[in-house]
Amino acid sequence: MSWHQPLTADPRQAVPAAGRSAVELHQVTRFHGPRATGVAALDGVSLSCPAGSWTAVMGPSGSGKSTLLHCAAGLDRVTSGRVFLAGRDITAAPERVLTEMRRRTIGFVFQSFNLISSLTAEQNVAFPAKLAGTRVSKSEVRQVLAGVGLADRAGHRPRELSGGQQQRVAIARAMISRPAVLFADEPTGALDSHSAKAVLDLLRTMVRSAGQTIVMVTHDPAVAAGADAVVFLSDGRIVDRMEQPSTRGVAERLARLEG
Amino acid sequence: MFLMSLSTFRERWELFVGAILSVAVGVALVQASMVVLAATGEPQIPPGLSRQAEDQVREGFVGAATVMGMTAFLAMFLAVFIVSSTFGFTVVQRRRDLALLRLTGGSRGQLRMLLLSESLLLGVVGSVLGVPLGVVAQGIQTWLLIGMGLLPEGFSASFQVWAAVVAGVIGVGVALTGVFTASLRAARIRPLEALRETGEAARVMTVSRWLLGVSFASCTVAMVVWAQGANLIGAMLAALGISMFGAVAMSLLSPLVVPFTAWLVGIVVPAGALVGLARANLRDGVRRSAATASPLIVLVALLLGLAGTFGSLAAASGEEAKRSVAAQLVVSSTGEEAERLPAIEGVAVASRQNAVDITITVRSRSVYTGIVAVDAAEYARTHTLAPATGSLDALTGDTVFTGPAQHSERIKPGQVLAVEAGGQALQLTVVGGFPETLEAGDSFLVPRATLPVEVWAGAPTETVVQVVPGQDPDVVARRIEQAGFAQVQSVPEWAAARAENAQDGNVKILTVVMGLAGLYALMAVVNAVVIAGTERRREFAVARVTGLDRAQVVRTAVVEATAVAVIGVVLGCGVAGAGLIGISGAIHKAMGATVVYVPWTLLAVVAIGSVAVVAATSGITAAIATNPPAVSLVTTKE
Numbered sequence: 001m002s003w004h005q006p007l008t009a010d011p012r013q014a015v016p017a018a019g020r021s022a023v024e025l026h027q028v029t030r031f032h033g034p035r036a037t038g039v040a041a042l043d044g045v046s047l048s049c050p051a052g053s054w055t056a057v058m059g060p061s062g063s064g065k066s067t068l069l070h071c072a073a074g075l076d077r078v079t080s081g082r083v084f085l086a087g088r089d090i091t092a093a094p095e096r097v098l099t100e101m102r103r104r105t106i107g108f109v110f111q112s113f114n115l116i117s118s119l120t121a122e123q124n125v126a127f128p129a130k131l132a133g134t135r136v137s138k139s140e141v142r143q144v145l146a147g148v149g150l151a152d153r154a155g156h157r158p159r160e161l162s163g164g165q166q167q168r169v170a171i172a173r174a175m176i177s178r179p180a181v182l183f184a185d186e187p188t189g190a191l192d193s194h195s196a197k198a199v200l201d202l203l204r205t206m207v208r209s210a211g212q213t214i215v216m217v218t219h220d221p222a223v224a225a226g227a228d229a230v231v232f233l234s235d236g237r238i239v240d241r242m243e244q245p246s247t248r249g250v251a252e253r254l255a256r257l258e259g
Numbered sequence: 260m261f262l263m264s265l266s267t268f269r270e271r272w273e274l275f276v277g278a279i280l281s282v283a284v285g286v287a288l289v290q291a292s293m294v295v296l297a298a299t300g301e302p303q304i305p306p307g308l309s310r311q312a313e314d315q316v317r318e319g320f321v322g323a324a325t326v327m328g329m330t331a332f333l334a335m336f337l338a339v340f341i342v343s344s345t346f347g348f349t350v351v352q353r354r355r356d357l358a359l360l361r362l363t364g365g366s367r368g369q370l371r372m373l374l375l376s377e378s379l380l381l382g383v384v385g386s387v388l389g390v391p392l393g394v395v396a397q398g399i400q401t402w403l404l405i406g407m408g409l410l411p412e413g414f415s416a417s418f419q420v421w422a423a424v425v426a427g428v429i430g431v432g433v434a435l436t437g438v439f440t441a442s443l444r445a446a447r448i449r450p451l452e453a454l455r456e457t458g459e460a461a462r463v464m465t466v467s468r469w470l471l472g473v474s475f476a477s478c479t480v481a482m483v484v485w486a487q488g489a490n491l492i493g494a495m496l497a498a499l500g501i502s503m504f505g506a507v508a509m510s511l512l513s514p515l516v517v518p519f520t521a522w523l524v525g526i527v528v529p530a531g532a533l534v535g536l537a538r539a540n541l542r543d544g545v546r547r548s549a550a551t552a553s554p555l556i557v558l559v560a561l562l563l564g565l566a567g568t569f570g571s572l573a574a575a576s577g578e579e580a581k582r583s584v585a586a587q588l589v590v591s592s593t594g595e596e597a598e599r600l601p602a603i604e605g606v607a608v609a610s611r612q613n614a615v616d617i618t619i620t621v622r623s624r625s626v627y628t629g630i631v632a633v634d635a636a637e638y639a640r641t642h643t644l645a646p647a648t649g650s651l652d653a654l655t656g657d658t659v660f661t662g663p664a665q666h667s668e669r670i671k672p673g674q675v676l677a678v679e680a681g682g683q684a685l686q687l688t689v690v691g692g693f694p695e696t697l698e699a700g701d702s703f704l705v706p707r708a709t710l711p712v713e714v715w716a717g718a719p720t721e722t723v724v725q726v727v728p729g730q731d732p733d734v735v736a737r738r739i740e741q742a743g744f745a746q747v748q749s750v751p752e753w754a755a756a757r758a759e760n761a762q763d764g765n766v767k768i769l770t771v772v773m774g775l776a777g778l779y780a781l782m783a784v785v786n787a788v789v790i791a792g793t794e795r796r797r798e799f800a801v802a803r804v805t806g807l808d809r810a811q812v813v814r815t816a817v818v819e820a821t822a823v824a825v826i827g828v829v830l831g832c833g834v835a836g837a838g839l840i841g842i843s844g845a846i847h848k849a850m851g852a853t854v855v856y857v858p859w860t861l862l863a864v865v866a867i868g869s870v871a872v873v874a875a876t877s878g879i880t881a882a883i884a885t886n887p888p889a890v891s892l893v894t895t896k897e
Contacts, residue, residue, distance in 0.1 A: 102363070118271075127363055
């Protein structure tokens with residue numbers, strides 16, 4: 001399984017030039033519950049993920065990893081601060097704009113694969129494009145599925161696929177629109193080590209050969225080590241950042257945070 | 260979008276089969292009632308009948324039309340209520356699916372379109388299936404109406420295309436409107452909810468639910484209050500309205516009662532891990548509990564409410580009959596035999612009322628039934644009902660008095676009516692009339708002396724006997740029996756028999772009105788239980804991997820469903836009770852006495868039956884849902 005030719009950067013999608021930020025958070029705070037008594041899931045977080053880079057977000061449970069991802073992707077509203085996505089300020093963007101961005105600018109991959117159980121792999125992949133009203137040819141869908149190594153599984157429903165296969169369908173679905181940013185929340189969390197490795201290889205190829213921007217939340221140091229940079233969160237604050245991380249370095253840093 | 264609808268359809272067939280069934284049966288009921296109602300509008304009189312028999316057949320048709328009108332009205336109400344609640348529930352059950360759609364880029368408009376096109380599809384399929392079902396329902400209704408004697412043997416209603424079209428339009432329309440509000444709500448689902456395993460604890464008592472619930476409840480209370488001052492027809496309509504509005508109010512507000520019931524379950528059932536789980540599930544699944552309880556509330560409210568209303572009216576008519584006579588005994592015989600009664604020792608007054616076979620023509624309309632020949636003086640001494648106009652003293656010679664049954668015809672004193680009695684033509688002047696009573700009552704009172712003897716001698720006669728003060732009525736009754744009269748009743752016995760008679764008729768009417776409709780509501784209950792159960796496969800699986808065995812999971816589900824059924828029955832009884840307060844207030848106003856009939860037997864049957872049905876359905880559904888190995892459900896993510 002390798003990342004084939006079809007998924008190189010597409011001229012249709014304005015991928016921000018390398019060096020510019022694909023995702024930027026400025027002093028983002030997110031309270032759960034009323035401001036006076038609520039808990040700050042994010043507390044003054046600033047983060048910049050350059051286009052074409054792979055950023056991993058790590059931290060103990062409850063450190064605000066997922067909230068960070070949700071806020072960055074426009075799935076959750078911030079209490080204060082500003083969020084930029086693909087050069088656009090989405091802090092107060094109306095639902096219509098966010099919907100449009102979900103269709104064209106961002107892709108999601110989650111621990112629970114969130115495929116639509118009633119649709120085949122092929123239909124799942126083509127679905128977002130259909131929602132967006134853009135025509136995708138069958139061959140295009142097949143190519144994307146082939147790209148994730150599932151050319152022979154196009155007609156299967158999610159429940160007929162293994163966890164690793166389902167996750168690859170989810171990645172193919174996220175990639176069909178050539179998103180500027182791919183958000184991944186524990187993409188290997190529900191997979192066995194073999195499937196996890198296949199998914200990670202796939203993500204790595206996407207970054208290296210197609211310049212895909214990925215923001216990923218994980219708790220697995222080995223997974224995080226595949227990224228270009230790792231940021232560490234604790235109690236809703238960014239406490240450290242590590243460039244070109246190693247598994248051991250990430251594990252030690254995390255152990256100190258949790259200890 | 261259509262592909263998506265179609266494939267969702269394949270995937271969640273229990274949900275959609277339930278929705279289609281609710282439309283199909285609703286459409287069938289509406290269609291059937293309309294066809295039969297239309298057919299009763301043109302009485303089919305079998306040839307070779309006497310004019311009285313013809314009159315009776317015609318009256319039967321009028322009665323059947325009234326009953327079918329009620330049935331059609333109820334069927335429409337139930338169709339609207341059940342289809343919209345079932346469809347709304349299917350949307351709620353798919354919250355996570357819909358959030359997922361939003362996550363993959365679906366806009367709010369697309370979500371609404373999806374749901375509306377889905378409900379259009381379901382509505383059309385359901386309506387089409389409803390047409391043949393409607394023919395079956397029509398057969399059953401006709402059979403019931405013939406069985407209760409309202410329609411002549413051999414009556415048949417022919418299929419009407421317009422009825423099928425109207426019912427179909429109602430079916431599709433209701434399906435669409437039922438989903439419409441749910442789709443507006445669903446469109447507000449945030450994409451993030453797809454990522455939550457359990458889904459956001461969605462607020463069940465939304466502002467609109469509160470508003471609607473409270474306004475329906477206020478309308479119900481207003482009708483109860485209004486009924487206190489209404490006449491009996493008004494009160495009967497109010498009772499129907501109270502049952503319907505109250506049922507809607509209760510099902511909207513039922514989520515408020517669920518936590519209380521969960522607490523009550525803890526008190527009543529001995530504590531244990533399973534009961535604890537069932538209670539927690541109850542509190543957690545408020546929306547689900549409310550959806551299951553809704554059709555049950557309607558079923559219980561309508562069935563008990565109508566039975567109580569009819570029963571109270573029947574009991575009141577008995578009470579009215581008892582109060583209408585100032586006498587102790589009632590003797591049935593022929594007119595000629597009755598002439599011997601005044602001479603029997605101990606009889607003070609014997610008011611003979613001969614049901615004579617004569618024709619009175621009012622504005623070119625001939626009346627043959629309910630014409631009674633009396634002696635005005637005797638009648639006045641033994642009856643308490645005061646005339647609305649005129650005086651009984653004037654009822655001598657060529658005169659006539661209008662009875663309660665003709666009150667609504669507004670026949671004025673002084674009017675001259677053409678009468679044909681035993682081949683003799685008479686002109687009788689109206690000298691007064693009685694007011695309307697609970698029972699239809701007599702049509703006309705005619706002085707016996709005015710009529711030829713042969714007209715009343717053989718007529719069936721009811722004689723109201725006042726015994727001489729100081730005499731024991733029982734002794735006098737025995738003396739009358741010894742004189743050769745077979746049928747002697749005390750006034751309470753006679754009144755009770757009349758009430759019983761009225762009640763028998765009511766049971767028949769209730770069977771026609773609520774029989775099929777009740778089954779429809781029961782089907783909706785089963786439907787809701789099945790939908791709720793099959794959607795819980797994963798939850799059940801989680802319970803099993805936590806350490807519960809299959810039987811325990813099923814038992815927990817049954818305990819929970821039973822509690823929900825009890826909620827439904829209790830709230831339904833509350834509504835029926837409100838209806839009874841309304842009708843008893845009106846009866847009190849009409850007669851100055853409080854007469855309430857509580858259908859205890861029916862209540863017991865309905866309560867036990869519906870709890871049993873819900874418990875059994877939930878048990879079976881849970882057993883089927885727990886059939887696949889738990890681990891497969893817990894680990895595979897869909």
